[in-house]
Structure formats: structure tokens, C-alpha cells
Amino acid sequence: MTTVCIVGKPEVDVRFELLSRETARRALATHDLSEPWENTVAVETVSLGGAVSLLNDLNWYLVRFADAAFVREPSISEAEWLSRKLAGQVRDNDLRPEETDERLAIYGVEGGALVEPMYVTRRDGAVPEYDLRDVEETVVVRVAEGEFGG
Structure with a gap:
């Protein structure tokens, strides 16, 4: 199964906002x-x-209430997510799955919440360590060229 994850903006409760709108x-x-x-x-x-x-x-709701949206497609990676834009490029055959792993946004997880991403490129096949702050774990999101660096 492919998983979609919508990350809410800090000042909104994304679940409430999505479920309180009939179309969403x-x-x-x-x-x-x-x-x-x-x-x-x-x-x-x-x-x-x-x-x-x-x-x-x-x-319409993502633009107003979400900071990001990720997609995890097991046929591409069991552990890493794709940004929404990158997932669209793969779906539209604009990019092959094996061409998605160079640019990354690594999010820290602190207190159960995602914290600011660190934008990096994969080095010799390895993911650089998150060093913006001490975190409990990290979430790796592959990003499109135009998204690299935020």
C-alpha cells in the first residue's frame, strides 16, 4: 500500500480542518x-x-492548512518518503523511480512532532546525519530539484 501523509501548518489542527470541510x-x-x-x-x-x-x-485544503504532503511508495523505498511534487513526477513518468534519491529533506522528530528539515544530497549512497538539533529520530523525504533547499 502507498501511504500519504499531510503535515499541518503549526497554527492549525490539520485533522480538524480537513474533517470539518465536507469535500475533504x-x-x-x-x-x-x-x-x-x-x-x-x-x-x-x-x-x-x-x-x-x-x-x-x-x-484547496493543502494550500491553506498544510506545510507539506509526503507519499511513501514501497516499490520505490520502504523507509523514505517522496514529496508530493516528486511523487507526481514519478507518476507522470517525468522521472524514473531510481532518479529520485539524490536530493533529500531530512526532518527531525522531537516530542512526537516533525521539526525543521535539513536539505542535503545523498553522499556515496548514504544519508547525511541530521545536525540541526538533537532529535529522537529522523524522517527522510526525497524532494524534487525545485524544492531542494526549501
Whole structure:
């Protein structure tokens, strides 16, 4: 299964905002919602195309209430996420899956919440260590060229 994760803006409760709007609520109605990190909403979809389509359906809400949206496609990586833009490029065959792993945004996880990303490039196949602050764990998100650096 492909997983979609929507990361809310700091000043909003993204789950509340999505579920309080009829159109977004209907788009999410067939999915089981989870919260992998504070102020996130995650759902499983059947495919990368389904994930990108769901995010496109929710675009109006994402622009207003979300900081980011990630997609984890197991056929590309079991552990790393794709940014929404990168997932769209792969779905549209603008980029091959093996071409997605160079540019990364590494998010720290502190107190159960995602904290500021560190933008890096993979070095000799390895992910550089997150060094912006001490964190409990990290989340690696592959990003598109235009997203690199924020």
C-alpha cells in the first residue's frame, strides 16, 4: 500500500480542518486516518497514482492548512518518503523511480512532532546525519530539484 501523509501548518489542527470541510471529509471517508506525528494525517491508498490523485483532490485544503504532503511508495523505498511534487513526477513518468534519491529533506522528530528539515544530497549512497538539533529520530523525504533547499 502507498501511504500519504499531510503535515499541518503549526497554527492549525490539520485533522480538524480537513474533517470539518465536507469535500475533504468525503475525499477521506473511505480511508482509515492515522497520525504518525503530531499534527499530521496519514492514509493508505492503493497506488502512487491514487496517492497523487487524493492529494490533488485535497489541494484547496493543502494550500491553506498544510506545510507539506509526503507519499511513501514501497516499490520505490520502504523507509523514505517522496514529496508530493516528486511523487507526481514519478507518476507522470517525468522521472524514473531510481532518479529520485539524490536530493533529500531530512526532518527531525522531537516530542512526537516533525521539526525543521535539513536539505542535503545523498553522499556515496548514504544519508547525511541530521545536525540541526538533537532529535529522537529522523524522517527522510526525497524532494524534487525545485524544492531542494526549501
